[in-house]
Amino acid sequence: GQSLEQPSEVTAVEGAIVQINCTYQTSGFYGLSWYQQHDGGAPTFLSYNALDGLEETGRFSSFLSRSDSYGYLLLQELQMKDSASYFCAVRVRTGANNLFFGTGTRLTVIP
Amino acid sequence: DGGITQSPKYLFRKEGQNVTLSCEQNLNHDAMYWYRQDPGQGLRLIYYSQIVNDFQKGDIAEGYSVSREKKESFPLTVTSAQKNPTAFYLCASSILPGQGFEQYFGPGTRLTVT
Numbered sequence: 114g115q116s117l118e119q120p121s122e123v124t125a126v127e128g129a130i131v132q133i134n135c136t137y138q139t140s141g142f143y144g145l146s147w148y149q150q151h152d153g154g155a156p157t158f159l160s161y162n163a164l165d166g167l168e169e170t171g172r173f174s175s176f177l178s179r180s181d182s183y184g185y186l187l188l189q190e191l192q193m194k195d196s197a198s199y200f201c202a203v204r205v206r207t208g209a210n211n212l213f214f215g216t217g218t219r220l221t222v223i224p
Numbered sequence: 225d226g227g228i229t230q231s232p233k234y235l236f237r238k239e240g241q242n243v244t245l246s247c248e249q250n251l252n253h254d255a256m257y258w259y260r261q262d263p264g265q266g267l268r269l270i271y272y273s274q275i276v277n278d279f280q281k282g283d284i285a286e287g288y289s290v291s292r293e294k295k296e297s298f299p300l301t302v303t304s305a306q307k308n309p310t311a312f313y314l315c316a317s318s319i320l321p322g323q324g325f326e327q328y329f330g331p332g333t334r335l336t337v338t
Binding site: 117144146154155156157158161163200202204210211212213214215216217 | 255257259264265266267268269272282283314318320321325326327328329330331332
């Protein structure tokens with residue numbers, strides 16, 4: 114089976130940096146993705162890590178350590194619009210893009 | 225504009241009735257997925273399809289059925305056998321693995337069964 118752990122809530126100040134951690138236990142692992150979801154909206158893709166290290170995309174970065182079964186999403190220069198839920202998801206099958214999602218971290222950005 | 229459409233946005237049904245949720249994509253993606261999301265929870269995979277006329281059960285397929293007669297369409301039927309059908313249903317699509325890993329989501333259908 115699979116399990117993912119991420120904090121349920123995080124609060125941070127506008128302009129600051131916040132890190133959302135994700136630890137996973139899976140029977141197979143091919144990569145870690147991050148998705149953003151605003152209330153009532155559709156999830157949108159942020160990043161994907163298959164190999165150890167840091168991937169940077171604008172204000173967002175994602176890190177993976179396969180040996181530690183751990184990853185994180187780093188959001189810099191926080192903006193009010195970043196208030197949303199953030200989900201880590203593991204790709205668990207070769208030959209498919211099937212994802213197993215964590216329960217999400219609700220980020221609240223305050224002025 | 226390319227994208228995924230789901231209709232309707234809100235759906236209300238009486239207990240014991242089957243209901244079909246629509247999902248259409250014009251992204252020319254081979255793979256399509258159905259997820260269920262409950263309040264404060266992550267997404268759970270119901271069914272997925274990687275090619276026309278073929279689909280596989282996900283983690284919570286009981287009480288649901290799907291079809292994939294066309295590449296663009298992947299409707300989900302919530303049957304009366306689903307014990308707790310009230311939820312937010314999300315459809316997604318992607319290109320095949322090896323070419324990319326991003327899933328594109330539709331706006332979702334919020335189903336309420338009373």
